[in-house]
Every structure is written in structure tokens, then in C-alpha cells.
Amino acid sequence: xxxxxxxxxxxGLLATIALLAPIGWFWxxxxxxxxxxxxxxxxxDFGGGPSVALMHAGHGTDLSKLAAAPDRxxxxxxxxxxxxxxxxIPGRGSTEGxxxxxxxxxxxxxxxxxxxxxxTLVNESVSGGMTLHWHGVDVxxxxxxxxxxxxxxxxxxxxxxxxxxxxxxxxxxxxxxQLSHEQVKGGLYGVLVISPGPTDVVAVAHTYDKVRTxxxxxxxxxxxxxxxxTVRVRLINTDNGPMAAWVDGAPYKVxxxxxxxxxxxxxxxxxSVLVTAGGRIDLVITLPANAIRIGLGGGPTTLVIGEGDxxxxxxxxxxxxxxxxxxxxxxxxxxSSADRKFEYRIGRRPGFFxxxxxxxxxxxxxxxPDVPMFVVKQGDVVRMTVRNTSGQVHPMHLxxxxxxxxxxxxxxxxxxxxxxxxxxxxxxxTYEIAFLADNPGIWMDHCHNLPHAAQGLITHxxxxxxxxxxxxxxxxxxxxx
Amino acid sequence: MRSAYRVLAGLISLGVLVQAMAIAxxxxxxxxxxxxxxxxDKNYDGNIGHSLHGTIGMMVIPILAILLLIVxxxxxxxxxxxxxxxxxxxxxxxxxxxxVAFGAPAVGALHGANALVLLGVSGMAARRASxxxxxxxxxxxxxxxxx
Numbered sequence: 001x002x003x004x005x006x007x008x009x010x011x012g013l014l015a016t017i018a019l020l021a022p023i024g025w026f027w028x029x030x031x032x033x034x035x036x037x038x039x040x041x042x043x044x045d046f047g048g049g050p051s052v053a054l055m056h057a058g059h060g061t062d063l064s065k066l067a068a069a070p071d072r073x074x075x076x077x078x079x080x081x082x083x084x085x086x087x088x089i090p091g092r093g094s095t096e097g098x099x100x101x102x103x104x105x106x107x108x109x110x111x112x113x114x115x116x117x118x119x120t121l122v123n124e125s126v127s128g129g130m131t132l133h134w135h136g137v138d139v140x141x142x143x144x145x146x147x148x149x150x151x152x153x154x155x156x157x158x159x160x161x162x163x164x165x166x167x168x169x170x171x172x173x174x175x176x177x178q179l180s181h182e183q184v185k186g187g188l189y190g191v192l193v194i195s196p197g198p199t200d201v202v203a204v205a206h207t208y209d210k211v212r213t214x215x216x217x218x219x220x221x222x223x224x225x226x227x228x229x230t231v232r233v234r235l236i237n238t239d240n241g242p243m244a245a246w247v248d249g250a251p252y253k254v255x256x257x258x259x260x261x262x263x264x265x266x267x268x269x270x271x272s273v274l275v276t277a278g279g280r281i282d283l284v285i286t287l288p289a290n291a292i293r294i295g296l297g298g299g300p301t302t303l304v305i306g307e308g309d310x311x312x313x314x315x316x317x318x319x320x321x322x323x324x325x326x327x328x329x330x331x332x333x334x335x336s337s338a339d340r341k342f343e344y345r346i347g348r349r350p351g352f353f354x355x356x357x358x359x360x361x362x363x364x365x366x367x368x369p370d371v372p373m374f375v376v377k378q379g380d381v382v383r384m385t386v387r388n389t390s391g392q393v394h395p396m397h398l399x400x401x402x403x404x405x406x407x408x409x410x411x412x413x414x415x416x417x418x419x420x421x422x423x424x425x426x427x428x429x430t431y432e433i434a435f436l437a438d439n440p441g442i443w444m445d446h447c448h449n450l451p452h453a454a455q456g457l458i459t460h461x462x463x464x465x466x467x468x469x470x471x472x473x474x475x476x477x478x479x480x481x
Numbered sequence: 482m483r484s485a486y487r488v489l490a491g492l493i494s495l496g497v498l499v500q501a502m503a504i505a506x507x508x509x510x511x512x513x514x515x516x517x518x519x520x521x522d523k524n525y526d527g528n529i530g531h532s533l534h535g536t537i538g539m540m541v542i543p544i545l546a547i548l549l550l551i552v553x554x555x556x557x558x559x560x561x562x563x564x565x566x567x568x569x570x571x572x573x574x575x576x577x578x579x580x581v582a583f584g585a586p587a588v589g590a591l592h593g594a595n596a597l598v599l600l601g602v603s604g605m606a607a608r609r610a611s612x613x614x615x616x617x618x619x620x621x622x623x624x625x626x627x628x
Contacts, residue, residue: 012554019550092518210519218518241523277524299520350580357539359580391584393523451526 030352032369035474038149038442038460039467045364045372047340052377052464060465063141063150063441068163074118076111081122082130082176082188092218095208097187098126098176105204105216105238106190109174111166113195119162121154126176129153129477130188132162133177135278136259136421137192138400139164141441141466146399147178148470148478149442149460154178155477168402169195170259171234171280173204177480181450185209189238194259197232201225203303204236205243205275205296212239212301214294225287225305233283233294233305237275240449242393242424246272247285248313249292254320256282260402263416264327272316277395278422278448323408326416335406335434339380342372344445346425346457348390353456361390361447361457368456374445376437377464386423387430394452397422398435398461399443406432422448437461442468444480454481482556483610486565489549490607493568496542497600503537506530538576546572549606556610564606571599 046052080100087099100106111117121132131153133145143164147153154160175189191204201223206213214221225231232255237243253265254273258280265284272295275281285292291306295315304310345364353360353367363371376382383406388394398421405418408431425431440463447457458481472478507530514528515521546569553565575595582589 009555015554016551019547023547207520207524210514210517212520212524239524240526243522243524297520297522297524300518350576357543358535359583 027352027355030354030367032354032473034472036369036472037468037470038472039462041369042366042371042373042459044375045342046375047342047382049340049376049380052375060467061440063466063468066141066441066466067143068116068140068165070163072116074163075115076109076117077120078107078109078118079120079122080106080132080190081124083125084127085125087187089208089211089213090217091221092211092213097208098183099187100190103216104187104189104208105206106174106188108191108193108202110193110196113166113169115166117162117164117166121160121162123154123156123158125156126183126188127156128179128183128479129155130176130183131160131178131480132174133180133399134162134164134172134174134192135397136170136172136280137164137194138167138402138439141400141439141443144399144441144443145174145177146444147480148472148476149444149468149480150470152470152476153478166194168259170256171236171282172259173236173238173280175238179479179481181454181481184238184450185240191234191236193234199229199231201231201233201303201305202236203233203245203294203296204238205301206238212297212299214296214301214303217301219300220302220304222304224307225291227287227289227306230284230286231305233285233303235273235275235281235283235294235296237277237279240277240395240451242277242395243275243297244272244295244315244319245275245281245297246295246313246316247283247292248295248311249290250285250288252283252285254281254322254325255284256280257322257418258402258420258422260417260419262326263329265416266326268320270316271318271320273320274424276420276422276424276448278397279395279420279424322415322418323405323411323413324415328414329417331404331417333381333434333436335381335383335404337381338383338434340376340382342374342382342384344374344384344386344396344459346386346388346390346394346447348392361452361455363457363459368458371456371459373459374461375464376461378437378440380437381434382437383432383434385430385432386425388425388427391427392452393424393426393449394457395422395424395448396445397448398445400439400441401435401437401443401461403433403435406434408432437463440466442466446481450481482552483558485552486549486556486558486561487607487610489545489552490565490568490603490610493542493545493549493572493603494600494607496537496545497596497603500534500537500542500596503530503533507534538579543572543576558610560609561606564602564609568599568603568606571595571602575599
């Protein structure tokens with residue numbers, strides 16, 4: 001019996017290699033190395049400004065030294081014990097998730113502007129480790145709570161002490177920045193109000209498994225309110241997508257955005273207000289004779305203020321446009337004489353990410369971790385153009401800084417200075433923003449749709465001469481997204 | 482190798498069936514969850530049906546299609562390389578249609594139609610490799626039987 005000619009086998013082998021080689025190459029290129037440092041990630045982007053020397057660990061300023069007054073006694077001291085356990089969602093029943101001091105959301109932390117806040121985090125049973133990030137608060141870099149960038153994840157049995165001076169009044173929140181796409185959703189978050197007033201009503205929206213809640217409860221939740229009095233409603237969106245909020249039964253004013261007061265807010269009626277994912281909006285409402293209802297995204301969960309029946313409306317089609325709302329005021333720096341101008345272009349393309357095939361996010365055409373690192377010097381005035389052509393909305397969040405919106409799609413901002421830390425950038429939108437580089441550190445600049453961040457929509461703002469001793473992935477288990 | 486070809490092609494057919502089941506499970510679950518208080522907005526990231534559909538469609542079936550194509554080079558199935566290449570092409574087309582459909586939902590209808598084409602073609606490829614092996618040098622009757 002004649003043997004088959006080996007030529008055919010040879011052609012088969014060559015065809016196999018021709019098929020597998022490109023797939024294998026793209027797969028291999030996409031793998032994210034373990035134990036990476038934020039300092040060695042991607043490529044430096046100096047934004048057209050002078051290039052500066054980037055330090056390596058052991059040189060320059062270690063960001064873990066950038067901390068608040070170590071000898072000053074605390075004005076506000078809080079201990080938070082994190083656990084994985086079942087907890088009750090009022091109006092819904094019990095669910096499996098994470099708690100802080102046996103509740104989710106965790107205890108509301110209140111401090112006055114200038115107070116030294118000290119929070120002791122004890123991780124009792126969150127198996128992946130955790131951290132606390134002070135969302136929107138411009139804390140010193142060592143206190144920012146990003147696993148693998150500003151600290152190591154706090155593993156079960158470990159403790160970490162956060163200390164910072166409350167820098168600005170306003171509505172903020174805190175959440176874990178370790179495995180955040182899973183831990184925040186599961187309940188590791190809480191409210192932080194700096195210099196609260198006597199008439200505050202907090203409305204923190206959060207979606208656990210399937211159901212949106214307000215202040216941890218499902219369905220129509222109620223808080224007392226006296227007719228004729230004025231309340232300040234602090235809306236906080238802890239979810240991954242933007243949320244429309246509105247008031248049924250009374251007009252309102254938008255008095256603060258992401259903690260910063262709006263200049264000369266005007267009365268609003270029959271409009272909704274968009275709360276960016278991660279963002280906060282403060283409303284002032286004078287309560288009428290009857291109860292009012294705060295609509296939160298249109299689901300069954302609403303917040304009623306006052307006694308008796310409250311009107312039930314629908315989401316008003318027109319939102320308040322913060323680009324033109326309120327009156328202009330002077331900025332603390334001049335954006336027209338920027339030292340650096342960056343581009344943050346968000347796109348999407350098919351391929352591999354860390355070995356997984358799919359449709360993945362890109363920053364300036366590059367995929368994580370080969371993304372631009374925006375490098376600045378302390379004192380720089382920085383402009384950034386954020387352009388989104390990825391097909392989906394992205395709530396862009398820069399740590400440690402407040403940014404001011406200059407324009408949207410070429411239309412200049414003409415209202416009150418619109419300061420944000422979380423900016424809702426819809427598909428096909430372009431925002432120009434500016435900020436002052438006044439808080440040395442290494443700061444995440446990422447999408448706060450946390451699954452998107454886990455899919456690589458993350459980069460950093462880096463300061464000249466600042467280094468971090470911490471590493472992503474690897475033996476520490478740091479996974480900030 | 483022939484039986485590997487048959488099994489791989491059969492698994493791709495079966496995969497298409499599982500995909501149809503997963504996506505139906507996903508959306509019927511979503512509809513029930515909406516009745517139960519779920520809000521589907523930009524915050525919604527799907528349920529077990531959607532994630533199964535994504536994993537099987539992006540990982541399992543493409544890997545099976547690549548393996549089928551590789552096996553076809555050595556399996557001596559009549560027209561085996563051609564059919565495996567068509568299956569591979571249809572899988573690639575199916576993924577491309579899904580990507581486009583996120584921006585243009587009407588294309589999603591073609592994603593549904595192409596699934597049935599893939600089911601049929603992979604089933605035909607499996608049948609090509611069934612029955613006794615095609616002998617290269619002996620027993621001409623067996624060759625006829627497979628045609």
C-alpha cells in the first residue's frame with residue numbers, strides 16, 4: 001500500500017501556521033503584563049508643553065509621602081468595617097453583597113470644610129481586598145485610594161487609615177477602588193458631605209442586582225418635609241450610566257454640580273437634570289403645601305418629600321443645559337494661556353484585550369495598557385479635548401482635580417462656570433475642558449462606567465518627579481478597576 | 482481526523498442552537514425582570530443569557546471554527562477544506578454583523594438569518610465527514626457510498 005505523499009501534510013501544516021500565526025500574534029500583543037507600574041505604562045504625552053523627566057521608583061517624590069498633616073489630631077473620626085454578607089434592601093428584601101458597618105450604603109460621613117477627616121478601614125471579609133476612594137474630593141495623592149497606584153489593596157484582616165483635610169464644601173461619595181466594577185455594584189459605597197446644612201435631603205441612587213434604590217431602599221421612599229420650608233436635595237449617581245432626575249410638584253434650582261456652587265442659578269420648571277455616573281447635583285426646592293416627588297431615572301424607585309400623596313410625573317423631555325445655565329464668573333486661571341493641550345479621544349475597535357476577543361475601547365487609537373500618560377508640571381494650566389466616537393456614552397472622571405467645561409461641540413460655555421469631576425460625554429460629543437495642575441500625584445483619568453474601566457478605558461495624569469512604589473496585578477492582587 | 486472533523490462541525494451546529502436558546506433566555510429574563518422593577522437604561526449590563534451569548538459567540542464557536550479549519554487540512558474529507566472555510570467565513574461574518582448591529586439594529590436581523598445559514602452549513606460539513614472513511618487507494622464502493 002502506497003503511503004500518502006507527505007507534500008499534502010506539509011501544505012496542511014503551512015496552512016495551519018498561516019492561520020494561527022496572525023491570531024496568535026494579536027492575542028499575544030494584547031496580554032496585559034502582571035506587576036506593571038503606572039509609571040511604566042503606555043507612552044508619555046506632554047501635550048505640546050516642555051517634556052519633563054519621568055522618574056522611576058526610588059527617585060523623585062514617592063506619592064505615598066504626599067499625605068495630610070501627620071501630627072494634627074482628627075476632627076472627624078470614623079471606623080468602617082467591610083464585610084461580605086447578606087443585607088436588607090428596605091422595600092425589596094435581602095440580598096448578597098458587601099456592607100460597611102453592616103449597612104449598604106455605608107454610614108454617611110459629615111465634616112466641615114477644613115476638618116481633618118480620619119477614616120479607619122478594616123477589611124473583615126471582602127476576599128478580593130478593597131480600598132476607599134473619595135470621589136470628587138481633591139485629597140493628597142497618598143489618600144486617593146486607588147489599588148496599585150496610591151496604595152495596595154487592603155486584604156481581609158488588614159487595616160488602612162485615610163487622613164485628609166476636607167478641602168471644599170459639597171456633596172461627595174466614597175467607594176472601593178479595588179475590583180470596583182464588582183465591589184461598588186455590590187454595595188461598597190457611601191455618602192460624604194462636607195459642610196452639610198440643616199435642611200439637607202440626601203438622595204443617593206444605586207443599582208444593586210437588577211434594582212435601583214435610593215438611600216439603600218427600593219420603591220417609593222419617604223422623608224419628612226415642612227410645607228413652605230426650603231430643602232437642599234443632594235442627588236448622587238453611584239451607577240454606571242447617566243441618570244435623569246426631576247421634581248414632580250415644585251420648581252427647583254440647580255445650586256451645585258459635583259460639589260461646586262453654581263453662580264446665579266435660575267428657577268427651573270418642567271425640565272430634568274442629568275446626573276452623570278459618579279456625579280452629584282444639588283437642588284434647592286421650596287416645599288409646596290403638598291408632598292413632592294423626586295424622579296430618579298423613571299423606575300419604581302422615587303423619593304417623596306413631605307406628608308400625603310405626591311404627584312407622579314414622567315421624565316421631562318428637556319434637560320437643564322449646564323453649558324448655558326446660571327451666570328458667568330471669573331475663573332481662578334486663564335485657560336486661553338494653557339501650558340499643555342491634551343487630546344483624549346475615545347474610540348472602539350474589534351480585536352483582543354488581555355487575550356479576550358471582543359470590541360474594545362481605545363484612547364487616541366491605542367489600547368490599554370499602551371495608552372497615553374498625560375504628563376504635567378505643578379502649576380501648569382492644562383486644556384484637554386475629550387472626543388467620543390465609540391458608540392456609547394462615557395462618564396469621564398479625573399481624580400484629584402476639578403475641571404471646568406469650556407465648550408461642547410464647539411459651542412462655548414456661557415453660563416455659570418461648570419466645574420465637574422465626572423463629565424458625561426455622549427457618543428459623537430466633543431468637550432473642551434481645562435484645569436489647574438495643583439495637586440501633585442499620579443491620578444487616574446478614566447471612564448466611571450466601571451465595567452468600561454475594567455475593559456481598559458483608563459489612563460493617568462502624572463506629575464513631573466512623582467513616583468509610586470505600588471504595582472498593578474502581580475502578587476499584591478491590585479486590580480483597581 | 483475524519484471523526485474530529487465530524488464532531489467539530491457538529492459542535493458548531495449545536496453551538497448555534499445554544500446561542501438561540503441563550504439569547505431568548507436573556508431577553509425573556511429581562512422582560513420578567515422589568516415587570517419586577519428592573520430599569521433597562523444605560524446602566525443595564527444584561528443577565529446570564531446575554532453573557533452566555535457573548536462568551537459562546539466570541540470565544541467558543543470561533544475557536545471551534547478555527548479548529549475545524551485546521552483539522553480539515555489533514556482529514557481527507559471530500560470538499561472538507563472548502564466547507565470548513567465557508568463555516569469559518571460565516572462565523573467571522575456573524576461576529577461582524579453583531580458589531581455593526583450595535584450601531585445599526587436593523588443589521589441584527591441579518592445576524593439572525595446568518596445564524597441559520599451557519600447552522601445548515603456546519604450540519605452539512607458534519608454529514609460530509611460521516612460514514613466510513615474515504616479510502617485513497619482501496620475499495621471504490623466505500624467512496625461511492627459517501628457521495
